[in-house]
Amino acid sequence: MTKLKVSLLDYGAGNVRSVRNAIMANGYEIEDITEPSQIDEAKVIIFPGVGSYRSAMTVLEEKGYVEPLRRYLADGTRPYLGICLGMQTLFQSSEEAPDGQETMEGLGVIPGHVIKFDEKEMTVPHIGWNGRVHHQDSPVFKYVNEKEDVYFVHSYYAPIVEENKDWTLTSTNYGGKKFISSVQKGAIVACQFHPEKSGKTGLNFVKGFLEAVENGSINSSKPLNVDPEKETQLVKRVVVALDVRQNDHGDLVVTKGDQYDVRENEKEGVTTGRGGVRNLGKPVSLAARYYNEGADEIAFLNITSFRHGVVEDMPMLQVLEEASRSIFVPLTVGGGIRSYTDPDSGKTWDALEVASRYFRAGADKVSIGSDTVTAAEAYIASGGKKTGQTSIETISHHYGAQAVVISVDPKRVYVESKDACANKNHVVVELDDSQLGPNGEKFCWYQCTVMGGREARDICAVTVSKAAEALGAGEIMLNCIDMDGQCNGFDHALMKAVSEAVTIPVIASSGAGNEQHFTDVFTQTQVQAALAAGMFHRKEVEIEAVKQHMRKNGIPSRTWSH
Ligand code: 1PR
The missing domain is CATH 3.40.50.880 (Class I glutamine amidotransferase (GATase) domain)
Structure with missing residues (x-):
C-alpha cells in the first residue's frame, strides 16, 4: 500500500x-x-x-x-x-x-x-x-x-x-x-x-x-479534556558546540582551542602553539553522535568566517543540510552572520539573506558574534536609537527573537577596585579568591572582542548583552576566552553579571571539564543552558553522565526516548 x-x-x-x-x-x-x-x-x-x-x-x-x-x-x-x-x-x-x-x-x-x-x-x-x-x-x-x-x-x-x-x-x-x-x-x-x-x-x-x-482513527477520537492538575517544568539544557574550520589540507574539521588558539603545540614546552589545526573529527558525524547520546542542542560555529566572503564561502550550508537529515534537536549556526559586500563584484548581501540561507539549510537559530559588538557600539553611541537595519534587528523581525542568538567572546581585564571603570560604564565584578588576577586583583571587567578574540573593543560583555537584547536578540551564548579549553569550570562571575542584567536566556560556555561544573553553574547562576566542547570531543565525559549528575543534585534535565 x-x-x-x-x-x-x-x-x-x-x-x-x-x-x-x-x-x-x-x-x-x-x-x-x-x-x-x-x-x-x-x-x-x-x-x-x-x-x-x-x-x-x-x-x-x-x-x-x-x-x-x-x-x-x-x-x-x-x-x-x-x-x-x-x-x-x-x-x-x-x-x-x-x-x-x-x-x-x-x-x-x-x-x-x-x-x-x-x-x-x-x-x-x-x-x-x-x-x-x-x-x-x-x-x-x-x-x-x-x-x-x-x-x-x-x-x-x-x-x-x-x-x-x-x-x-x-x-x-x-x-x-x-x-x-x-x-x-x-x-x-x-x-x-x-x-x-x-x-x-x-x-x-x-x-x-x-x-x-x-x-481513520484521527476522526473517531473521544472528547478530550486536559488534566487541570498536571504541572510541567522547563529543564536545563546541555549544549554541545562544534568549532569548525578548514585544516591545513583544506578539509572541514571540528577543532577546539585553548583560549581560542586551535593549533597543536609543536614542541613540548611551547605554550602558544603554532602547529597544525587540531582535528577532532568530522562535523556531521560528530554531531550525529551527540544527538544519539542525548545532546539537547548542537551549535556549529564557523570560526574562520571573518577571513572570507560570507556568501562565497559557506561551508556550513552543506553541513547543516546533511546534519538536519538525521538530527532532530535544535541546530544553531554561527560565524559570518553579517552584511557583506563582495569586493570584486560590488554585490551586497545583507545579513538577513545570509541568515535565510542558513535557515533554509536546516538551522533553527543563527548566532551573531562580531556584528553584535558593532551593533551594540552604535546603539550605545546613538543614545539607544534603533535603526531597524542591524543584523539582529532584521533577522529578529523576520524570524522572531528566538531565532537570534548572540555570541559574546569576552576577555577578563583585571582592575584594582570596583569603581575603576566608572567613567566608561564597564560593569566591574568581584572575583572569588580562587579567581584573582595575576597581581592579586580582586576585580575585573569583561572586554568584548571581535573576529574570534583577535581584536578587543572598548565595551563590556554586560553592556553588549543588554544592547543586543534591546535590539531583539533572543538568547546569549556567553563564552569567556580566559576559561576556554581550560577545564576549570565556567566563569560564574561573568554568567551572573550577564544573566542578572538581561531577561533573555543565557547559555554558559567555556571551561567545562567535568559533570560537577554543569551542576555548579546551574545551581550558582541563573543560566538556562550550559555548553561544552572539548570534554565531549575528547570523550572524557559522557552527556548522560552530566545529566545524571544534574538530576542527582535536583536539577531537571530532559527525559527522552532513545
Ligand atoms: O564573529 O559572527 O563571525 O562569529 C564567529 C564565531 O566563532 C563566534 O561564535 C566565536 O565565538 C567563534 N570563534 C571564533 N574563533 C574561535 C576560536 O576558538 N578560535 N570559537 C571561536 C569560540 C567558543 C565555544 C567553545 C567554548 C567551549 N568557541 O564554542 O566551544 O568555549 O569550549 P570548552 O568546553 O572546550 O571550554 P562571527
Whole structure:
C-alpha cells in the first residue's frame, strides 16, 4: 500500500527542512503547497509555521491561502497538523502584530487570543525542553511516553480560557503561567512545541498523527479534556558546540582551542602553539553522535568566517543540510552572520539573506558574534536609537527573537577596585579568591572582542548583552576566552553579571571539564543552558553522565526516548 502523501504548507519563512525530514523519516512522501487550489484538494496538511505571527499571516494573505485554509478547517474532519505558528494562527488573533497595530487577526478556528509572555515575570522567550505532553485518549500520543519532554521556542502563547477548553489537549507550565501546548478537535491537531526538534519523541508524535490519519482513527477520537492538575517544568539544557574550520589540507574539521588558539603545540614546552589545526573529527558525524547520546542542542560555529566572503564561502550550508537529515534537536549556526559586500563584484548581501540561507539549510537559530559588538557600539553611541537595519534587528523581525542568538567572546581585564571603570560604564565584578588576577586583583571587567578574540573593543560583555537584547536578540551564548579549553569550570562571575542584567536566556560556555561544573553553574547562576566542547570531543565525559549528575543534585534535565 502506498503511504499517504502529506501536503506541506511551506511559505518560505524559516526552517521547514527539519519538518520535511521528520515526515520523511517516518516514511511519508511530501507534496508542497504552492497554490491555493492545492489546499482544497489536500488529504492531510502539515503547516509548520516558522518566524513571527505577523509575517506568517501576511504571507498567507499575500498568497491567497487564508480563505482556502478556513474552508479546509471549517468542519474539523480534514486532517491538519499545525506546528508552533501553525497552531497560533488557528486562534482569533495575536499580539504579535505589525508595527502600529495592537493585534493581528488569525484564522479564527479556535476561540482565544495569543499573547506575549511577560518579560518582567520570566525569561522570554520560553526556550527549551518542557512539557511531558501526553494525552492517553488521543492517537497522536500513541508512541509518546508520558515522561518525555518536547522542545519549545516561543515568546507568545495561547492561554486556556473557557471557550477553548474543548480544544485543549495538553497544557504546559512556564514562569507561573499555564498555556496550551497542543490542541485537537476531530482531525485538527496542532502543537506549540516543535516535534521536528524534539528528538525521537517528536518523530513519534508525527508518526502517531500520520498513522491515525491513515487508519481513520484521527476522526473517531473521544472528547478530550486536559488534566487541570498536571504541572510541567522547563529543564536545563546541555549544549554541545562544534568549532569548525578548514585544516591545513583544506578539509572541514571540528577543532577546539585553548583560549581560542586551535593549533597543536609543536614542541613540548611551547605554550602558544603554532602547529597544525587540531582535528577532532568530522562535523556531521560528530554531531550525529551527540544527538544519539542525548545532546539537547548542537551549535556549529564557523570560526574562520571573518577571513572570507560570507556568501562565497559557506561551508556550513552543506553541513547543516546533511546534519538536519538525521538530527532532530535544535541546530544553531554561527560565524559570518553579517552584511557583506563582495569586493570584486560590488554585490551586497545583507545579513538577513545570509541568515535565510542558513535557515533554509536546516538551522533553527543563527548566532551573531562580531556584528553584535558593532551593533551594540552604535546603539550605545546613538543614545539607544534603533535603526531597524542591524543584523539582529532584521533577522529578529523576520524570524522572531528566538531565532537570534548572540555570541559574546569576552576577555577578563583585571582592575584594582570596583569603581575603576566608572567613567566608561564597564560593569566591574568581584572575583572569588580562587579567581584573582595575576597581581592579586580582586576585580575585573569583561572586554568584548571581535573576529574570534583577535581584536578587543572598548565595551563590556554586560553592556553588549543588554544592547543586543534591546535590539531583539533572543538568547546569549556567553563564552569567556580566559576559561576556554581550560577545564576549570565556567566563569560564574561573568554568567551572573550577564544573566542578572538581561531577561533573555543565557547559555554558559567555556571551561567545562567535568559533570560537577554543569551542576555548579546551574545551581550558582541563573543560566538556562550550559555548553561544552572539548570534554565531549575528547570523550572524557559522557552527556548522560552530566545529566545524571544534574538530576542527582535536583536539577531537571530532559527525559527522552532513545
Ligand atoms: O564573529 O559572527 O563571525 O562569529 C564567529 C564565531 O566563532 C563566534 O561564535 C566565536 O565565538 C567563534 N570563534 C571564533 N574563533 C574561535 C576560536 O576558538 N578560535 N570559537 C571561536 C569560540 C567558543 C565555544 C567553545 C567554548 C567551549 N568557541 O564554542 O566551544 O568555549 O569550549 P570548552 O568546553 O572546550 O571550554 P562571527
